Amino acid sequence: MTRLEDLLTASAERSPGSTALVGPDGVETLSYADLDALTNRIASMLVDRGVAPGDRVGVLAAKTPWTIASLIGTLKAGGVYVPVDSASPAARVARIVRSAEPTVLLADATAETLVDGLVDEGLPDLTVGSLESPLEGERFTTAFAAGDIAALDPTRPDVGKDPLAHLLFTSGSTGIPKGVMITHDMVSAFVDWALGHFGTKPGDRISGHPPLHFDLSTFDIYATLAAGAELHLVPASLGLDARRTAAFIRDRELTQWFSVPSVLTYLARFDAVGQDDFPALERLLWCGEVLPTPILAHWMRKLPRVRFTNLYGPTEATIASSYYDVPSVPEDESVPVPIGRPCDGESLVVLDEGREAAVGEIGELYIGGVGLSPGYWRDQEKTDAAFVTGPDGERIYKTGDLARADADGVVHFLGRTDSQxxxxxxxxxxxxxxxxxxxxxxxxxxxxxxxxxxxxxxxxxxxxxxxxxxxxxxxxxxxxxxxxxxxxxxxxxxxxxxxxxxxxxxxxxxxxxxxxxxxxxxxxxx
Structure with missing residues (x-):
């Protein structure tokens, strides 16, 4: 299976001058050749600072081209990156840092106060690298900065590899965030399916809306780089400004928009999308929660030429495990949109008290296949509780979702079984x-x-x-x-x-x- 950092290198070799990343401001851009060279330099700096294959690198930074480069640079150093929400309280981030034990923290000015707070939380020996000029923390020293990285030779270091690509920490019921282990193989399998299913191609302009600690961003980054397309990073400052969000899609001439349904709902409620708006847009995807059917119908009437797809899946099964291409404007807006059929290499299993549920019967949804995580970082007990053996001996993940499968094999989500x-x-x-x-x-x-x-x-x-x-x-x-x-x-x-x-x-x-x-x-x- 292709390693994720090699997706960038292959596209850089095919089309070095093509645009790879466009920053939130629309001004800062990196070509494939520039991004490949920058990630090589970051990798060399990380290796120089002691990052060995399998070591973790924490990333506490805003979503910029340099931050994306730091993720890929970590992979080229043989490391495992850990993206963290730099807006989180220091006490919560400290729990993640203690669990992941990163060799290096990469940060920018947005995380300066947070890193100081980590020292206050009892983490004094942090090696902090800046993605900009040296940070001015009161309680820590910047070990290296962007200027030091830029001075390095752009040759990719020759290092060992680790099967893990990154750790994504999700909310934990005990108050301690859980680190989901994501491998190169898991993401590569989904990217291969997605490129074929959606037909992503060079020149496409793809939105990068989710924050980097949210697993949906993984799809944006690696599918875009694999296709040789452009990733347009959506500024966090847009927040829930419906008209500015619509203007971003329109002005950037995006061909694909992918977000959580709440964003689509907000744009619809404020009527921010005109009839036949976004002439460049080819497909609109959502994942992460239920999109109300009336909102979907609103979008489909406004944009009749656009292809609409519902994706479903937890972090533990890599981005999405199933898809449903909506064939036409729903006639009955009271009926929820299905979560559909499994992606290639995946399986959806509805179980009722340990046996496979009959057609139409409600049960708990389990996921199997190539997207399954090895489990939770250094927590075998939680791993064994969530990843179990199915009726046919297959390793499956207990989603905690209720579902049923219809006579056509299409799966319908019916709600949660627990407090998640x-x-x-x-x-x-x-x-x-x-x-x-x-x-x-x-x-x-x-x-x-x-x-x-x-x-x-x-x-x-x-x-x-x-x-x-x-x-x-x-x-x-x-x-x-x-x-x-x-x-x-x-x-x-x-x-x-x-x-x-x-x-x-x-x-x-x-x-x-x-x-x-x-x-x-x-x-x-x-």
């Missing part, structure tokens, strides 16, 4: 948020639930809590405290302060009752 939710495209364990809330001084007990309130962001995170006797803990104080412990997208949007949380007959917190408490009361008829 999707909000704004992020997979979130509500237990991790509860762990954070319970660490706040004054909290007696709490419960975090996901409630579908019909918003564009997907499931809304809601928290109910009670306080210890004599304590005062207003919602604003609670929100600020939790915001120092978890990423912004995991901070609950709705809060309830209760004297006592409701309990069921077993004395456990009654979460169904809480969910109803968070739902708005129905309007009285006039």
């Amino acid at each position: 939710i999707k909000s704004r495209g992020y997979r979130i364990e509500l237990g991790e948020i509860e762990t954070a809330v319970n660490t706040v001084s004054g909290v007696r007990e709490c419960a975090v639930v996901g409630v579908d309130l019909g918003g564009f962001e997907g499931t809304t995170i809601c928290c109910a809590y009670s306080v210890t006797e004599g304590a005062e803990l207003p919602v604003n104080d609670m929100r600020r405290a939790v915001g120092t412990l978890v990423p912004r997208y995991m901070v609950p949007a709705k809060w309830l302060v209760l004297d006592e949380l409701p309990k069921n007959v077993n004395g456990k917190i009654d979460r169904p009752v809480l969910r109803e408490r968070f739902r708005p009361a129905p309007k009285e008829s006039e």
Whole structure:
């Protein structure tokens, strides 16, 4: 199987002068030859700083051409990169760093305060390389910077290889993020399928919307480089500005847009897409959560020439395991879009109490095939719990999703079996948020639930809590405290302060009752 860094090198040899990366500002660009040379230099610097095959390299930086180059440079050094959200609290990032034990941290100015915070969290011996000029941290010293890298010879170092490409840390129910191991073979298999299925070609202009610690970005990067196409990095500053996002698609003349459904929902709600808009756009893909069928129908009517595809799959099975090409505007907008059929080399298995469910029967969805991760980084117990043996002896992953297969073999997603939710495209364990809330001084007990309130962001995170006797803990104080412990997208949007949380007959917190408490009361008829 082709290694991921070799996808870039092959395209650079075929078409060295073609544009590979376009920065968020639209000004900074790198050709395939320039990107190949830069990644070789980064690899040489990492090897010089002690990175050996299999060593981890943490990446705490904004999404720029240099940051993309640092990921590929790590692979060329034989290393395993660990992209981390630099907007996360230092306490959470410190847990990831302690788990991954990176030999080097690559950072930019956006992570300067965070790296200082890591030192405060008890990580004083960090080797920090800057992707820009030297950083001015108060508690750390920059070991090397962009200028040092630029001075190196662009010859690729001759090093050993490791089967792992990167670690992606996802939300963990115990409050400790889980590192999913992703191999070169896993990503290469998906890229091979995607290039054939979507027909990606040189000259295509592909969006790079998801953050780099989100596994969807892996598809954007490596499928684009393998095809010799252009990757246009979407600025994080667009946020949920619907009209600026639409203008980006239009002005960059993108041929492919790939994002989580909440972005598509937001653009539709603000009517930011005109009739027959985006004349260059050929395909629109989404993954990460359910796209409401009325929103899909809105897009399909606006863009009748565009091909629409729903992709489905957890991080543990590499980007996506199944696909559904929507054939036409849905006639019944109350029917959810299927997650479809398995990609080449993948399998979807619906099990009911250990046996394969009959056609139309609801069961738990498991995934098998070439996309499966080896497991969780240094956590055999969690690996054994999630990756099990199927009825036919195949190794399969327990998704925690409910599904059914119809008579045509098309699989339909029906919801979650546990407390894991999707909000704004992020997979979130509500237990991790509860762990954070319970660490706040004054909290007696709490419960975090996901409630579908019909918003564009997907499931809304809601928290109910009670306080210890004599304590005062207003919602604003609670929100600020939790915001120092978890990423912004995991901070609950709705809060309830209760004297006592409701309990069921077993004395456990009654979460169904809480969910109803968070739902708005129905309007009285006039």
